[in-house]
Amino acid sequence: MGRHREFDVEKALDAALCVFWRKGYEGASYADLTEATGVERPALYSAFGNKEALFRQALARYDEQYLDYIPEALQLPTARQVAAHILYNAADLNTRYPNHTGCLGINGALAGSDEAEPVRQALIDFRAAGQAQLRERFERAKAEGDLPKTAKSDALAAFVMAVTHGMAVQAKAGFSRDMLGAVAEQALSTWPTGSSTLSGKSSEP
Amino acid sequence: MGRHREFDVEKALDAALCVFWRKGYEGASYADLTEATGVERPALYSAFGNKEALFRQALARYDEQYLDYIPEALQLPTARQVAAHILYNAADLNTRYPNHTGCLGINGALAGSDEAEPVRQALIDFRAAGQAQLRERFERAKAEGDLPKTAKSDALAAFVMAVTHGMAVQAKAGFSRDMLGAVAEQALSTWPTGSSTLSGKSSEP
DNA sequence: GCGGTTTAGTAATGGCCATTATGAAAAAAG
DNA sequence: CTTTTTTCATAATGGCCATTACTAAACCGC
Numbered sequence: 001m002g003r004h005r006e007f008d009v010e011k012a013l014d015a016a017l018c019v020f021w022r023k024g025y026e027g028a029s030y031a032d033l034t035e036a037t038g039v040e041r042p043a044l045y046s047a048f049g050n051k052e053a054l055f056r057q058a059l060a061r062y063d064e065q066y067l068d069y070i071p072e073a074l075q076l077p078t079a080r081q082v083a084a085h086i087l088y089n090a091a092d093l094n095t096r097y098p099n100h101t102g103c104l105g106i107n108g109a110l111a112g113s114d115e116a117e118p119v120r121q122a123l124i125d126f127r128a129a130g131q132a133q134l135r136e137r138f139e140r141a142k143a144e145g146d147l148p149k150t151a152k153s154d155a156l157a158a159f160v161m162a163v164t165h166g167m168a169v170q171a172k173a174g175f176s177r178d179m180l181g182a183v184a185e186q187a188l189s190t191w192p193t194g195s196s197t198l199s200g201k202s203s204e205p
Numbered sequence: 206m207g208r209h210r211e212f213d214v215e216k217a218l219d220a221a222l223c224v225f226w227r228k229g230y231e232g233a234s235y236a237d238l239t240e241a242t243g244v245e246r247p248a249l250y251s252a253f254g255n256k257e258a259l260f261r262q263a264l265a266r267y268d269e270q271y272l273d274y275i276p277e278a279l280q281l282p283t284a285r286q287v288a289a290h291i292l293y294n295a296a297d298l299n300t301r302y303p304n305h306t307g308c309l310g311i312n313g314a315l316a317g318s319d320e321a322e323p324v325r326q327a328l329i330d331f332r333a334a335g336q337a338q339l340r341e342r343f344e345r346a347k348a349e350g351d352l353p354k355t356a357k358s359d360a361l362a363a364f365v366m367a368v369t370h371g372m373a374v375q376a377k378a379g380f381s382r383d384m385l386g387a388v389a390e391q392a393l394s395t396w397p398t399g400s401s402t403l404s405g406k407s408s409e410p
Numbered sequence: 411g412c413g414g415t416t417t418a419g420t421a422a423t424g425g426c427c428a429t430t431a432t433g434a435a436a437a438a439a440g
Numbered sequence: 441c442t443t444t445t446t447t448c449a450t451a452a453t454g455g456c457c458a459t460t461a462c463t464a465a466a467c468c469g470c
Contacts, residue, residue: 001468002416024316026231030458040419042460051458102316110377111229111312124378155387158375162388165374166367172315173329175363182360183367190395206438207446235428245449247430256428 009047012037014065016044017058021100025055025109025119055108055119059126062104066093067130074133079141082134083160084188090164091180094171102172106165131161163187214252217242219270221249222263226305230260230314230324260313260324264331267309271298272335279338284346287339288365289393295369296385299376307377311370336366368392 015037019028030041030051037044048054073085094102105127109120138153147153167180220242224233235246235256242249253259278290299307310332314325343358352358372385 001414003418003466003468005417006466022316023318027317027321029318029456031456041458042420043418045459046417106374107316110315110374111227111307112232113228113234116232127378152387155384155391158380158384159368159388159391162368162371162375162392163364164371166369166371169311169315169370169374170363170367173332179360179363182357183364186360186364187367187392187395206444208436208438208448210447211436234426236426246428247450248448250429251447 005047007037007039007043012039012044012047013054013057013061016048016054017061017104018097018100020055020058021062021097021102021104021107024107024112025051026112026116052119056122059104059108059122063126066104069093070130070133074137077146079138079147079156080188082137082141083156084184086134086160087163087167087184087187088181090167091171091177091184094168095175095177095180101174103164103168106168107172127161127165131157134160160187210252212242212244212248217244217249217252218259218262218266221253221259222266222309223302223305225260225263226267226302226307226309226312229312229317230256231317231321257324261327264309264313264327268331271309274298275335275338279342282351284343284352284361285393287342287346288361289389291339291365292368292372292389292392293386295372296376296382296389299373300380300382300385306379308369308373311373312377332366332370336362339365365392 016028016033019032019036022028023032030044033044033054034041039047044054048057069085069089073082073089076082076085090103100107105123108123109116112120135153135157138147138151138156141147142149142151142153147156163183167175167183170183171180221233221238224237224241227233228237235249238249238259239246244252249259253262274294275291278287278294281287281290295308305312310328313328314321317325340358340362343352343356343361346352347354347356347358352361368388372380372388375388376385
């Protein structure tokens with residue numbers, strides 16, 4: 001029993017997510033959040049908890065709703081396809097919405113006041129989890145002969161992630177989808193292969 | 206005539222620079238700045254103007270004091286050496302000071318409140334200037350036959366910058382100098398060569 | 411339709427923010 | 441030594457911040 005909620009919690013979370021995406025954790029004020037969600041402050045608190053809790057839920061939703069290309073990528077047959085799928089989809093996502101360019105995982109909190117340290121750490125862990133998945137996928141690729149045994153899977157994973165992070169910074173600076181695509185292409189050129197040569201171009205746009 | 210300044214303006218600027226480097230523009234409060242510089246608020250205002258003006262002066266000093274490896278790099282004989290010098294020195298700088306890892310050009314202001322928009326734009330312009338220099342250097346390299354005529358100098362410059370930005374993000378997340386060095390090495394292993402093959406390793410550590 | 415319970419919205423609270431008024435202190439000029 | 445000019449430091453100002461009492465309204469089971 002009791003009164004029903006008058007707003008759609010999921011829609012409010014989506015709206016808050018976009019605010020965080022654009023302004024980051026500390027840059028987003030409750031004035032911004034209430035305006036974007038159409039929900040008054042106390043209702044946001046009762047539905048999501050405080051600002052940090054709201055951000056963490058937004059991050060989880062971001063992972064589900066926007067980063068589904070990562071599990072997709074990990075299932076592709078070759079390491080090179082995995083990397084290509086990630087890089088081109090990142091270029092895409094980072095430039096798809098003009099109102100919130102770049103990546104929530106980067107925009108969220110890079111530097112800031114000490115108060116935001118827990119959120120910063122959460123984002124570090126979030127990115128590290130993705131990188132670990134990628135490294136493991138590359139290790140499998142080595143076992144399968146898809147990558148040379150001399151390849152360093154942790155360095156390769158860090159490299160792919162570094163390029164996506166760099167593209168996120170550039171997207172936030174206004175770089176076009178095409179420019180980021182060119183960056184991705186360059187990152188993929190001469191990818192190490194099991195059979196020593198054949199550096200070929202990407203199969204993706 | 207009149208009273209002398211009791212603090213060293215340059216030292217105060219250096220201290221403020223480190224605060225911005227660590228916390229970014231919005232994350233740095235005047236409480237932080239007065240503590241780090243040992244200078245009271247009104248003295249900072251009279252010496253540097255407001256917070257935005259102080260940040261811009263800190264950025265200029267950062268360019269002079271810490272990014273001298275970029276003009277150095279541009280004078281090296283080959284495009285590959287230019288890129289290698291930039292990437293390895295960036296890996297170094299990003300991890301040299303445990304109290305302010307990463308890069309001021311990235312940490313300074315990526316996302317944030319609307320109020321910080323001018324600072325964000327200043328940093329975008331700052332990074333774009335570096336990227337433009339690099340692109341021009343690569344065009345020269347094409348003219349000199351040091352890069353293939355088919356190479357896209359703007360994409361190459363954007364790629365090198367993307368990797369440095371990504372390394373800055375990773376450094377802020379606590380990555381070691383060695384890990385960033387491995388990222389740089391991987392970035393250089395994709396480098397196109399004039400003579401079609403021979404993707405060789407870097408000459409730098 | 412009434413009592414219990416949950417939500418909505420207004421408006422308050424205390425804290426930190428950048429910025430600056432104010433007046434004391436210090437140094438050079440006359 | 442006095443006057444003028446500049447810097448210093450304390451402390452105030454107004455605004456925005458996240459968070460939350462508090463009151464009114466809406467719904468469910470009875």
